[in-house]
Amino acid sequence: MxxxxxxxxxxxxxxxxxxxxxxxxxxxxxxxxxxxxxxxxxxxxxxxxxxxxxxxxKADVVLDALIDMADTHIAVPDRGSLPEDLMAFLKATFDQRGRRPVLIGLMAQALLDPAFARAFRDRFLASRRAAMRKILERAATRGEVAPDIDPETVIDVVYGVLWYRLMLNHAPLDETASSQISDLLLRGITRDR
The missing domain is CATH 1.10.10.60 (Homeodomain-like)
Known part of the structure; x- marks a missing residue:
């Protein structure tokens, strides 16, 4: 089309x-x-x-800028194993480098404007969730993920931490945080848990 x-x-x-x-x-x-x-x-x-x-x-301009930035800087790694893929993805995702104002500004706009909320969810949040889902699906195909794991819940955990820390600024979003979340997830979702 x-x-x-x-x-x-x-x-x-x-x-x-x-x-x-x-x-x-x-x-x-x-x-x-x-x-x-x-x-x-x-x-x-x-x-x-x-x-x-x-x-x-202005929200629509920022949304396009954010989508462009995410597509350019947060690749979906394929390093052959869930631990390596997850760590690389979370490191890039949690590396905010001054983007906190962008993300919280758009989230605030989404809370105030239902039409923008749909665009934000459908164009940005859904693409970020799809990237994480792809990593989990590849890992499941390789037999690394326990069969009873719901990938949507895993994705909610990752982005729940991200948005909670962005909105409240109570703890950093950095390489240490990405490593801690990656380790926690791996202990909870892999076949060897």
Whole structure:
């Protein structure tokens, strides 16, 4: 199925990239509450009308920037074993590098706006869950995961920790946390448990 072209001029990939990069830099420097379409446009060197032609709101721009960043920086590893795949994936997932304001800003927007919540869930959260599910399915095929394990619960544990720590900021999301969660999961889901 091909995507229908929207009316107006086609997107310039260079302008799109500049807008997404500008949105992430503005967020990292000023936070979600202070983010404006005008600020993104100024930093990207485009007019506000260009942004509004392609996105409905600042949340939609940030969502696309976040999806692009996740697709680029959080690969689904295939190193041949669940321990190695899980550790690599969790390390990349928990490595926030200043993205906390982006994620909590989008979650806050999702709590306030049901339409955006659907887009956030369907376009971003579902893709992150699918990446983790792929790791678990490959491990199950290799016989590494106990047959009574529900992968959706395992995925909830991983992202539950991630979002809880992001929202409350009570403990770090770092390599130590990813290692601890990986070890905990492996003790609970592998055939040898």
């Amino acid at each position: 091909t995507e229908q072209r929207r009316p107006g001029r086609p997107r310039s990939e260079a302008a799109r990239r500049a807008i997404l990069d500008a949105a992430m830099r503005e967020l990292e420097e000023h936070g979600y509450a202070a983010l404006t379409v005008q600020g993104i446009a100024a930093r990207a060197g485009v007019g506000k009308q260009t942004i509004y032609r392609w996105w409905q709101s």
